[in-house]
Amino acid sequence: ELKVEQNPLFLSMQEGKNYTIYCNYSTTSDRLYWYRQDPGKSLESLFVLLSNGAVKQEGRLMASLDTKARLSTLHITAAVHDLSATYFCAVDMDSNYQLIWGAGTKLIIKP
Amino acid sequence: NAGVMQNPRHLVRRRGQEARLRCSPMKGHSHVYWYRQLPEEGLKFMVYLQKENIIDESGMPKERFSAEFPKEGPSILRIQQVVRGDSAAYFCASSPNYNSPLHFGNGTRLTVT
Numbered sequence: 168e169l170k171v172e173q174n175p176l177f178l179s180m181q182e183g184k185n186y187t188i189y190c191n192y193s194t195t196s197d198r199l200y201w202y203r204q205d206p207g208k209s210l211e212s213l214f215v216l217l218s219n220g221a222v223k224q225e226g227r228l229m230a231s232l233d234t235k236a237r238l239s240t241l242h243i244t245a246a247v248h249d250l251s252a253t254y255f256c257a258v259d260m261d262s263n264y265q266l267i268w269g270a271g272t273k274l275i276i277k278p
Numbered sequence: 279n280a281g282v283m284q285n286p287r288h289l290v291r292r293r294g295q296e297a298r299l300r301c302s303p304m305k306g307h308s309h310v311y312w313y314r315q316l317p318e319e320g321l322k323f324m325v326y327l328q329k330e331n332i333i334d335e336s337g338m339p340k341e342r343f344s345a346e347f348p349k350e351g352p353s354i355l356r357i358q359q360v361v362r363g364d365s366a367a368y369f370c371a372s373s374p375n376y377n378s379p380l381h382f383g384n385g386t387r388l389t390v391t
Contacts, residue, residue, distance in 0.1 A: 171320075207387075208384060209369065209382040209383055210321075210369070210382045211382075212379060212381075215379065255320050255321075257321075264323060264326050264334075264371070264373075264380065265334070265336075265337075266321070268320025268322070269320055270319055271318070271319070271320055
């Protein structure tokens with residue numbers, strides 16, 4: 168059974184600091200996704216990582232994938248308050264919709 | 279181009295009532311997916327539909343839950359005789375074809391009292 172584990176599940180940090188969220192999964196997978204969810208809102212796609220060693224960056228967020236270690240990281244650089252949200256990673260086996268989701272990391276960035 | 283539209287945003291039902299959740303996919307999208315999210319958890323896949331057809335309902339409970347996506351109109355997720363455990367956020371997503379990235383709606387938050 169494919170399992171996806173995120174850690175930490177909760178993170179409170181100060182603006183300007185750097186931090187990393189980790190996503191481990193238990194079996195081989197073709198694709199890994201990172202999503203952002205604001206309270207009471209939908210999920211916004213951040214990154215799709217397709218291959219070993221893939222690295223994608225958007226603003227202060229950078230995601231990477233190591234398929235051999237079955238690990239993806241989401242790195243936040245010089246955090247700002249607007250990045251406060253819950254971040255999910257999700258992994259698929261054969262299809263884009265049968266995603267297995269992590270429990271989410273709730274990120275609070277204090278001014 | 280409007281995104282995926284779900285309504286209602288919030289729905290309160292008493293135990294035993296029926297809940298009907300609607301989802302209008304993005305224009306040009308004929309593939310619709312329903313997910314359930316419990317508090318503090320990620321999404322769980324329920325059902326995948328393409329116009330008038332159920333493609334995959336492996337994540338849907340066998341009883342009380344049904345979904346449709348008619349030729350005209352929105353996709354409907356129907357929950358009969360709701361119980362407290364059905365309280366959750368239900369998200370709909372759509373895509374233009376199989377294996378394309380999903381676009382999510384804002385969800386319907388169902389509360390069963």
